[in-house]
Amino acid sequence: MPRAEGMRKYSFSSRGLPFQAAILAGIVGFSLTMIGGNFLVAADRAAQASDATPGLRTHAAAIARNIGRALDSGDDIRATTLARRSLQAFPGTDLFVLSETGEVLLDTPTGLPAPRLKDQESLGDNAFTGWVGEGQYLEIKTPVRGRLLLLGTLHLRQALHVPAWMASIKVFAMWASLASAILTFLYLSCAMRGMVGLHKVLERASYGDFYARAPQVGAFEVRRVIQRTHEAMVSMAAAADEARKVYVETALALSKTIEAKDRYTSGHSQRVAVFAVELAEKIGFDEDRLETLRLGALLHDIGKVAVPDNVLLKPGFLNDEEFAIMKRHPMAGDRILAAIPGLRDMADIARSHHEKWDGSGYPLGVAGDSIPLEGRICSIADAYDALTTKRSYKSAMPLEQALDIIEKDAGTHFDPELAKVFLAMKRNGVGYKALKKPESKEVVAQTTAEEEIQAAKGA
Numbered sequence: 001m002p003r004a005e006g007m008r009k010y011s012f013s014s015r016g017l018p019f020q021a022a023i024l025a026g027i028v029g030f031s032l033t034m035i036g037g038n039f040l041v042a043a044d045r046a047a048q049a050s051d052a053t054p055g056l057r058t059h060a061a062a063i064a065r066n067i068g069r070a071l072d073s074g075d076d077i078r079a080t081t082l083a084r085r086s087l088q089a090f091p092g093t094d095l096f097v098l099s100e101t102g103e104v105l106l107d108t109p110t111g112l113p114a115p116r117l118k119d120q121e122s123l124g125d126n127a128f129t130g131w132v133g134e135g136q137y138l139e140i141k142t143p144v145r146g147r148l149l150l151l152g153t154l155h156l157r158q159a160l161h162v163p164a165w166m167a168s169i170k171v172f173a174m175w176a177s178l179a180s181a182i183l184t185f186l187y188l189s190c191a192m193r194g195m196v197g198l199h200k201v202l203e204r205a206s207y208g209d210f211y212a213r214a215p216q217v218g219a220f221e222v223r224r225v226i227q228r229t230h231e232a233m234v235s236m237a238a239a240a241d242e243a244r245k246v247y248v249e250t251a252l253a254l255s256k257t258i259e260a261k262d263r264y265t266s267g268h269s270q271r272v273a274v275f276a277v278e279l280a281e282k283i284g285f286d287e288d289r290l291e292t293l294r295l296g297a298l299l300h301d302i303g304k305v306a307v308p309d310n311v312l313l314k315p316g317f318l319n320d321e322e323f324a325i326m327k328r329h330p331m332a333g334d335r336i337l338a339a340i341p342g343l344r345d346m347a348d349i350a351r352s353h354h355e356k357w358d359g360s361g362y363p364l365g366v367a368g369d370s371i372p373l374e375g376r377i378c379s380i381a382d383a384y385d386a387l388t389t390k391r392s393y394k395s396a397m398p399l400e401q402a403l404d405i406i407e408k409d410a411g412t413h414f415d416p417e418l419a420k421v422f423l424a425m426k427r428n429g430v431g432y433k434a435l436k437k438p439e440s441k442e443v444v445a446q447t448t449a450e451e452e453i454q455a456a457k458g459a
């Protein structure tokens with residue numbers, strides 16, 4: 001069957017889409033896990049800060065008053081001692097005092113690293129949270145005043161508890177994304193298993209083959225699509241068969257109309273089809289190829305519709321000019337059949353049935369294996385029928401004599417191997433119009449042209 005125009009051949013895999021989806025699932029899984037993890041961290045930090053802020057704020061105010069008095073009196077050592085003593089009630093807490101210009105007025109040196117104010121998040125009312133290294137903290141800022149003036153700002157920090165799993169949220173997100181990717185790939189690969197078979201069915205349909213079927217596997221939706229496609233293929237196959245049947249019947253009717261003009265060639269195509277199929281069966285053609293050959297043999301002379309009646313029906317031999325006109329019928333047949341969808345292979349037979357093995361035939365003058373095998377078979381069948389039936393310009397030749405001529409022309413006119421098989425069949429009494437054998441003597445002798453035609457039609 002002809003391949004659909006413009007079809008681009010490519011391989012289809014059920015792994016392409018699952019792989020792409022797995023990558024996407026991995027990215028989405030990683031992102032969602034990171035977003036979810038960070039949300040939980042933020043919520044936990046807010047909860048801890050909310051719980052600790054009131055107590056820390058009260059404590060910061062008391063420390064600020066005591067330190068303010070000490071600093072106001074110029075006793076830095078006492079201020080530091082007060083600060084350290086105050087911190088003992090809040091384990092994990094640190095403090096420092098900064099002046100308005102950022103100068104460190106007091107610091108407890110065992111505490112957290114120096115502050116980075118820009119990374120802090122305000123919780124309102126001078127409470128802040130932020131990160132220092134891997135640790136989170138809550139910070140309360142309280143003014144430190146002396147008797148009359150502002151001495152600085154107290155920064156009281158308390159470390160917040162960070163759950164261990166939160167510290168490894170990235171690793172967790174990576175494992176989550178990997179699991180998402182693998183599960184997505186496995187699921188989609190399983191769900192789409194049937195798509196490969198479905199693709200093959202549709203690809204075959206593009207070549208005009210509506211009989212391929214796919215295993216119904218994969219997800220429910222995929223199995224339903226495969227089932228619907230099969231139902232569509234059945235309808236398309238029926239329609240294609242019907243259309244082809246109409247084409248063939250039309251062509252055969254046309255061919256019979258031509259033969260009906262000349263009583264001498266009536267039934268010729270049917271007999272050629274019988275001889276051709278016999279020979280092709282002998283050399284091992286399968287059923288599909290036999291059917292193509294049978295139709296091609298029946299239609300091999302359809303190009304004679306293009307030959308004028310004064311040439312086609314002329315009694316006796318044709319002159320050179322008339323023969324030149326008659327020689328156009330193989331190409332005319334090729335054009336007629338090639339224009340009909342599904343009959344391209346028959347067109348090759350119509351075009352090549354007058355080619356000769358040595359290249360001296362027509363219309364193209366091709367030789368040997370360049371001539372389609374079906375054309376070489378029809379050439380022998382066509383000649384055998386022409387020799388053994390009566391024409392307006394000659395009487396029917398005895399079968400043995402016709403076989404001798406085919407044997408003589410094997411290697412020049414006919415394919416020598418095919419001729420050898422054909423001769424062996426007919427001389428051994430095999431098939432239609434074979435040489436008489438003792439038990440088939442009467443049959444051969446009593447066979448009439450009409451019976452031959454009927455036999456050929458029934459074949």
Ligand SMILES: [Fe+2]
Pocket residue numbers: 300301329353354
């Ligand atoms: Fe012909």
